Amino acid sequence: MNVSILLIILFVGAFATYLAGDKLASKVALFFSLSSLGCAIVLLNNFNAGENISFISQWINQPNISFALQADGLSIAMILLTLALAPIIIFSSFGNVYKNAKAFYSLILFMVFAMAGTFLASDGLLYYIFWELALIPIYFIALIWGNGDAEERKKAMVKFFIYTLAGSLFMLVGFVYLYQQAGSFLLEDLYNLNLSVTEQLWIFLAFFLAYAIKIPLIPFHTWQANVYQKAPTVGTMLLSGIMLKMGLYSIIRWQLPLAPLAAEEYKYIFISLGIAGVIYGSIVALRQKDLKKLLAYSSLAHVGLIAAGTYSLTIDGLRGAVLQMIAHGFVVVGLFFISEIIFRRYETRTIADMGGIRSQSPKFASMFLLLVLASVSLPTTFNFVGEFTVLYGLSQINIWFALLGGTTIILGAYYMLKMYQQVMLGETNTKAFVDVTFQEGLALVIILAVLFFFGMYPKPITDLITPSLENILTHINRIN
Template identity: 80%
Template sequence: MNVSLILIILFVGALVTFLAGDKLASKVALFFGLAAAGCSIVLLNHFNLGENISFISQWISKPNVSFALKADGLSLAMVLLTTVLTAIITFSSFGNDYKNAKSFYALILFMSFAMVGTFLASDGLLYYIFWELSLIPIYFIALVWGNGDVEERRKAVVKFFIYTLAGSLFMLIAFVYLYQKAGSFLIEDLYKVTLSATEQFWIFLAFFLAYAIKIPLIPFHTWQANVYQKAPTVGTMLLSGIMLKMGLYSIIRWQLPITPLAASEYKYIFIAIGIAGVIYGSIVALRQKDLKKLLAYSSLAHVGLIAAGTYTLTLDGLRGAVLQMIAHGFVVVGLFYTAEIIYRRYETRVIAEMGGIRSQTPKFTSMFLILVMASISLPATFNFVGEFTVLYSLSQVNVWFAILGGTTIILGAYYMLRMFQHSMLGETNSKVFADVSMNEGITLVAIIAVLLFFGMYPKPIIDLITPSLEEILNQINRIN
């Protein structure tokens, strides 16, 4: 059994979903999403037993390109995040009716296929192909099924597409240059390439442009808030919960080990860029009146801190970043889903037009509160584990980085609790807020269960990812 089975399930699932027709599309997509998540768990079990579940086969002889998939603890953690969230996101969409549903759900599975491929690929060109493939489905999901004025939506999505594509081209140029040195795109061969300080600087920068746009980091973030707002909630959850993790994962997997000299020399600059995103995102979130935009800028602040952790070049920084990636994926999907639940009942995302929900549905309010507390890293939630570890790693580099990075907790607590107060508390709204349905309740409970379980017992994930991160650090230190 090898890891390519997950890709086969998702790709075949996308085709079958499209052929199933609009009535059955959602159920077929959920079936294949659950199958992929189940397969991920089975593969994890095989990996823990010491079996080699990686896959490599010659694909193209000239240039030398392999269909190579590397399954270590780090990549499996990201695959689990992708497949589990894909199933949850698919199930969460059952409360909406979509025109041409077969295409909509097929695109979700195809996007998951591309993202899983990105996390598993260990050949540079194959990785780049999967990276670019993931852009196509989200483009159509946001454009065709998005919110608001069609022309504004088109402008936002086209800007996102062009920004991301342009950044990726720099990464492709870097891979082509590395191929000339190594004679191969395989990651093991690229790790062995000897580069001068100048060469490393330019390759580091080329990778950074691609990753900074995808994450996004300031000042490459200008596409984010509008796309998050205009995209349907499913699209926003895919973008924020999974797709931005591709950039953060790639920093650890590709950028740092290939260009360790540049990473070490310029780490203070890039840590500062990440922390600047924390402060900027938090301040802008304070001023937002639209719930989805507030959550978008909150996400910008959190991923800035994660990026800062990756550039510390410490085990704690890398480990905390990966833990926070996974925790952020679940909590941000949960928060955007609660925004969707409110919109289904009130048909508004303006916070001032909400209020009084607690008096009508304490059950939903309680689940929303847990997600808010997880977002601000309350102890016993998964986010606390990752965020505390990242802040500790920043203090090892410079205590001021930790102090400034910690503003995400203070400012985050302020704008998230204020948002909760205005949306949930106060006088009863004139509109009736129906209690959560069974589908909505199952979705929220599943997300909350993950956040609380791993908040109190993160050891399984730490044990899974630590050996891979230690190998990457050894690679950085060996060349450095």
Template identity: 80%
Template sequence: MGNGDAEERRKAVVKFFIYTLAGSLFMLVAFIYLSQKANGSFLIEDLYKVELSVCEQLWIFLAFFLAYAIKIPIIPFHTWQANVYQKAPTVGTMLLSGIMLKMGLYSVIRWQLPIAPFASKELMNIIIGLGIAGVIYGSIVALRQKDVKKLLAYSSLAHVGLIAAGSYTLTLDGLRGAVLQMIAHGFVVVGLFFAAEIIFRRFATRDITELGGIRIQSPKFTSMFLILVLASVALPGTFNFVGEFTVLYSLSQINVWFAVLGGTTIILGAYYMLKMFQNVMLGEANAKTFSDVTLNEGISLVVIIGILLFFGLYPKPITDLITPSLETILNVINKN
């Protein structure tokens, strides 16, 4: 069993390495080409000023898209994600879900859209469609998962699909909602994976069918886990609600059906996340002992929950911080 698990882990790592390297090579070639067009400069202001033909923009856009679609990930470049998230140590999973995929989303807004604005406008509906397809696919597959980490992995795929769709609306609301949701998702997904690790440390399993009864043994942890679950499904008053509502509003400005289909992440997400909470935390006491959370574990969860609730009720500090930069990026996109 141990050798088999190690072999599966190696396969997942190799697949992730190949996907990431391949995508990054295309991005590297694109940046080298842009630098040559900018007289050897890599300064962002100089790259924004590079005059590209329609054909050049399409190739640059696609080179960037391949790299970022793998990192985010966007369908159909997502096949590495679930196994890597499941097999990686929890710290690695938290880094991948909380930070690395945000690098891809950030790069879309900072580099891809303003450098290739014509291509962004031309391909906008296609990319939004791929993002929404990820929302629906991730949500449906998450419904069938028995492993907690794998369920959270597909849940993450659904959420980042919605963020990507918002980014490609090329509207201020879309970009602002995407950035807000990037931050909110980073905190909530790290909190959920950390909670899953806490359960694994006690029960030595992530199989949902073998869990249950934790609420009786640890009411405090159950309450904190419930808040993270409710934040994940964008309950009003949590940070995720602010981001998702803004993204869905921006999608409705492009096409109301984009918003309707994108909203399935909330409906289906509420179903599979609350069902997972019911099976993992509620029910009769488990035969295995669940010792209460330690001080360090409790502090970590309280800090994450505090951030999600504070910015869910008062997101103004972040919106004031990000709006001027997003307006500048939109000006660069729209003047071309």
């Protein structure tokens, strides 16, 4: 199967959605997102059958740039995450009415197209183009359809756009330097470069700035909470569920293999940054009064642990990081959807204005509780598998990293259960809570099914990603 077909479906789908008009846009977008998911499943079957999943064509002769796409187990896992979440996110938006819906849904599909391209690209400049393309749709989605005061929203989105674009320019400079050494942007050619320790350090830092801002890691996180709060919930889901995974994936795919000596030399510093994010995000989440902001800082804490796992340079750390990326994607999308369901009824995201929902909607309360327990890594949930594996990988470097990283479970359990108590229990809000619709319940059930199925049986994903991670580690160790 030609892997480019997947991108073509999404690209065509974006235009078809716009041309369908406002009334049909949501349904057309859902159709194309499901079609792309079906294509990804076929891709997975072909890969498991031993087929080489790649596409390469000369794009520009001078400089030597190829339209090169390649899928290994790691890429396919991230593609499946992206294309499984996309229809859930689109479907979850059906309960809202959007002005100029055709533009809204076409931008969502175009963003999914760009993110999928980022995970598949094996030419450095093509990868960079997809990386930047993903920024444009979310900027307009949040700016036009976002929440709150228009002027404040504009300030938040301009800061986000400039901040992420500026960080990415350092990565572009790094790619230009690598091209001068290799005469090619192809991933395989860049992997084979023999750079000095000093060269690797500068390349490592250039890529780190781009990824640390996108993920985000402290102290590069200052854009996150405001953007998550101001963006429409669909935009927040895209950012937290998929887009931040671009940075985490890229650490493993690009940064570590291109600068393995620097990665080994400074891994304690970057693991410490990730752990600091765990503690900082958890403490700040404890003080939040807005539900979306609390979930934003909770996400910051979780991705800090994932980043620490990637920089551990152990197979368990990397494997746990990828498992946790996928688990976190489903959990955070589910939690932000929960906040949107409550907002549809109460028209507020202030936690103090909520309460007593459980007595009015026990089924919704049960699904919310299961998502909260998954978020705090209850055994039998997917998050437990990912976080436990990451912590085990960190313990191989230094037991203190594992102990400090484990605070995300303790602190997370405290602020998430406290939030649940305030939102769902206690006195009933003066405004009645209308029970969840079939559509809302279906989206939540699908998310919960994924989290508990792979929490008890993660082997298919583990088997898919492990060979790719072992190959990357083999390359890193060979250079070291």
